Amino acid sequence: MVSVARIAALAVALAAGPALAGPDPALVGVSGPLTGQHAQYGAQWQKGFELALDEVNGAGGIGGRPLKLQFEDSQSDPRQSVAIARKFVADPAIVVELGDFSSAASMAASPVYQAAGLVQFGFTNSHPDFTKGGDFTWSNAPNQADEMPVLADYAVGALGFKRVAVLYINSDWGRTSKDLFAKAATERGAAVVAAEGYLADEKDFRSALVRVRDAAPDGIVLVSYYADGAQIARQLRSVGLKQPVVAAGSVYSPKFLELGGEAVEGVHTTTPFFPDDPRPVVQRFVKSYTAKYGVQPDAYSSRAYDALILIAEVLKQYGTERKAVRDGLANIQDVPSVVYGTVRFDPQTRRVDKPLSTRLVVKDGRFALWDGGKAAAN
C-alpha cells in the first residue's frame, strides 16, 4: 500500500503543477501519442499547435489571458487515454480537450468527457460514430461521406476510370472510406473490380498488387497514409502496373514525396489544404510554418493548427466556461480556416460540412495543381 499511497501523492503533486504568475492561462488539454507506434503523428500535431499558440498569444491571447496547452502522452492507448480523460475533467483549469489520435483511444475516453461535460474535440477522428458519443463530442475531421464523392469525381469523372481497383488500409477509417468510395464510384458509372485491405504495419504490397493487376483495372485508388501510400506507389511498377493512381488526401505530406521518390511522380490526390492556395489565411500559415520549421506543412500539422485556432476563436467569442465551449461550437460562424473555407458546425451531427478540395498531381517531385482540374470550392 505504501507504493499505492506514494503513487497517489505523486500523481496529485504532478497534476497540480507549479503556480504561474500573471493572469490564469486558458488551458486546453491534449491527449495524443508522443511515444509509441503513432508518435510521428503526435509530433506533427505539436508543430501545428506551437504555431497556433504563437499566433494566438502574439495577438493578445484569450481576452488578455494566455492560451496554454497541456499535452499528455497517451501512446494512443485506451488505458492511458481514459486515465488522462479523468485527469482533465477533474482539473477545473482545463476548458476543452483535443484528441486522441486513434479511434480506440478516443472513443474509449468519450463517455468520461460526456459525463463530466467537457468538450472532446477530435480533429483527426473520422470514425463515423465518433461524434455520436454525446453533445460534448465534436469533430472537424473531414467527413468521409463528403470526402469520398469528391475523390470519386476526380477518379471517375475527371480522369475517366471505368474499372477501379482500391487498396485501403484495413482500419475503421480505411474501411469506411473504401465503402463510401465504392458507392460513389458506382453511382458515377464505374465498376470497382478489386478491393484489397492491407494491415496497418504492412510493408510489402507486391502480392496484393499482383491480385490488383489480374483484375485488369484501368485506374488505381489508394486509401492510405503517406508512408504506406508511398510504399505502394514504389512497388506498383515492380509488378508491371502502369495505370494512373489517385490517392486520398491523407497522403498529402512532404514525406510522401520523400519516401516515394520518383515512383510517386504522376500520382493524383485531393487536399483541402494546399500551400499555393492564395487565401490569406493559408498564406499566413504556410509562411510562418516554413519559417519556423524549414519544411512544408502536411495534413496533420495543418489540421492541428486549424483546430487550435478554431478553439481559440470559440473561447474568445463565447468565454472559457466548459458549457460555453459546447454552445459556442454550435453557434460559431465563419471562422477562417486553412482546411475549410470557413467553419460552421452542424449542431446535429457536430461535424463540419463541405471541406474544400483542390486537385493535385505530383510533378517534378512536388505537388502541383492538376492542369485538367480546377480549384473547386465544393
Next chain:
Amino acid sequence: MGGLLSGAWIDHTVNGLIVGNIYALLAVGLALIFGVSHLINFAHGSVYMVGAYIGWACFRLLDAPLPVTLLAVAGGCALLGVAIERIGLRPLAGSARIAPLLATIGIGLVLDQLAQLAFTPDPRALPSPLPDWRIQIGGGTIGALDLLIAGVGVGSAALLYGFLRFTKLGWAVRATALDRDAAQQCGVDVNAVNRAVYAIASALGGVSGLLVGMYYNAIDPYMGFQAGLKGIVAQLIGGMGNVPGAIAGSLLLGLTESYGIALFGTSYRNLFAFVVMVLVLALRPNGLFSRARQTPPEPLTGTFVAPSRPVRIPGWLLWALGIAAAALPLAVQNAYVLQTLGNAWLYAVLALSLTLVAGTVGQISLGHAGLLAIGGYASALLALDAKLPVALAVPAAGVVTAVLGTLLVSPAFRLRGHYVSVATLGIGEIVALVILNWESVTRGPIGVVGIPPLSAFGTPLLSAPWVYWIPLAAVALVAQVQARLLGSHLGRTLRAIREDEVAARAYGVGLDRYKGLAFGVAGFAAGIAGALMAHVYSYINHETFHAPISVLALTMVILGGLGNVAGAILGAVALVGLPELFRAAAEYRMLIYGVTLLLLIRFRPQGLLGTV
C-alpha cells in the same frame, strides 16, 4: 484458380521469395543467438533499426559510399551487440532464464526510445545508391537490391556455417551451445564465445536493417518490432537455433504469405504466417529441417523459473491492505488516481491469470492479449447483440474465454520452454487477425461501438469510484480462488509439472488435463478482465488488445515474482502506475520506464516478492 496456374502463380512465387529473403536476414542472427544462449533476443529488431539509422547517418551526413557504410553499420552494431551482452545479459547469467528474456525486451524498448528521441518519430527516406536496373521475371521485375539481399543472406549463412564447422572459436560456440557448464570445464571462455556471437549476430542484424531500409526507402524508430517478430516466426519454422534452417524457414514463410494473399486476400497475410507457425510447432516442434521430431531436451526444465524464497506476507497485513484498498475512494477523491488504480486492478486480474500459467505451471505465455480480446469481444457482443445484462455478460465472457482459450492453446500443451512462448504469441496474433477479418460477427476494422457501461440492476456505474471498486472486487475474487487452488493438491501438481514434466508424468500426472485446467482458470480470469475493460472503454476494435499488452502482462508477472499471487498484483500496480508517474517527462517517460525495468531485472531477477 485458373489464373493462379498462369503468370500470376510465377509472380506470387517470386514475391514470396523476395519477402522471405528479407525475413532471412533477421532470422539468421536470431538463430545464431538462440543456438548459443537459448534465448529469443527480443532486442534484435531494435539492433536492426539502429543499423538502419547508422546507415542513414553515413549516407546523409558523411556522404559515405555503400561499402564504407556497410562496414560502419556492421562495426557499429557489433559493438552494440557486445554492449548488450556485457551490460544487459552477462550479469544475469546466474539467474533464471526468464530474466535475460525480459532484459532483451527492456533493452529493445530503451533502444527504440533513444532512436525516437535522437531522430524524431517521423519516417525517413533511405535511398539506395545501387544502380536501378531490373530483370523481368514473369509479369514482374526484380532489382539489384533484391539480389544483394539474397547474396548477403546466403553468403552470411555460408560463412557462419563454415565458421561454426571449421574454426576453433566456432567449435567453442557449438560446445557452449550444447552444454555451457561442460564447455567451461573444458577451458572454453564462455563469455568470450557469447561476446563473439552477439557481435556477429548484431552486425548481421544491423546490415539487414540497412538493406531493408534501402529496399523500402523508409526507416523509422519502430521498424524493428514487426520485423523481429517475423524473424522469430521464420527461424522457428526452420528450427530454433538452426542457421541454414532459418533461411529455408524464411523463404517458406514468405511463400506461405504470398500464396495466402493470392488465395484469400491481403488482410489475411499475417494470419497465414502465424497459423503455419503454430502448425509447425504442433506437428514438428523441432522445426521442419531438423532430424529429430521431438524438441531437444532444453536444459530449462526446472530452471526456467528461478527458485527463490518468496517474501512471506502475513495474513493480517493482506487483510489490512485489502481493506485499505477498498476504502481508498472514500479518502481519495481524485478521479484520475482512481481511474489509474482501476486500470491497475484490471491488469492485476490479467497478471493473476498469467502468473498461474507462467509461474505455477511454467508455461510462459506471450499471447495473453488474445485471451483479453476474446473476453472483451464476447462480453461486448453478448451485451449488444444478445441483449444480455452486463452483470451476466461479464461472467459469461469469462466462461467463453476459458473454453475457447483452452482449445486454442491446447496445441501448445506438448511444448516446453521458449516454444510455449512463441506458440502462444502466435495464437494471440491469430485471435487479433480473426477479429479483424471475421466481420459478420466482430464488425471487423470498424470495431464495436456503444458498449454499455458497467451497471447493476439497470443503473450505470460510470463514476470513478465504481471503475475502481468493480475491478478491485474482481482482483479479490480471482486472487482468493487462485490462493485456494495453489494451497490445494492441485497447486502441488501444477508446480510438479513445472519442475519436471517427465517426473510428473512418471507419477501418473496427466499433463494435458492439468495444463488444460490451469489454462481454463486463467482463461476465465483473463476473460473477465477483458470484459470489464470493454465495458469501461465503451468502444473496442482489433487494436485495443494488441500484442504489446501480452509483453506488458508478462513483465508484470516477472516483476512481481512468477507464480506469486500478491506479486502479480504488485507488478500490475507498479507497471500501470510508473508510466503515469513519469508523465511530467513527456517524450522521455517511456525511456525512463525502460531503464527502470532494466535496473529491476538486474538487481531483483526473481521478482519483487520472489517466485513461488
